[in-house]
Amino acid sequence: MGAPRITPEEIITMQRLYRQLGTYTVVAREIGRSASSVSKYVQMKGVPDIIRIAVENLSQKVGE
Secondary structure, eight states: OOOOOOOHHHHHHHHHHHHHHOOHHHHHHHHTSOHHHHHHHHHTTTOOHHHHHHHHHHHHHHTO
16 A cells, blocks of 8 residues: 555645745655655646646645
């Protein structure tokens, strides 16, 4: 069994932490995910449109 799915809220947290901490590796250690997952979701590369839209909508609601 793999890691739990990444939620839109977690993606926003990754992006916020990356802005603060500056590296994918440090963010990954902080939240318990792989650096490659953090990189993917910070850059939003290869992320399905439905997830991208959910993150954008949630970001607008929390004012990020």
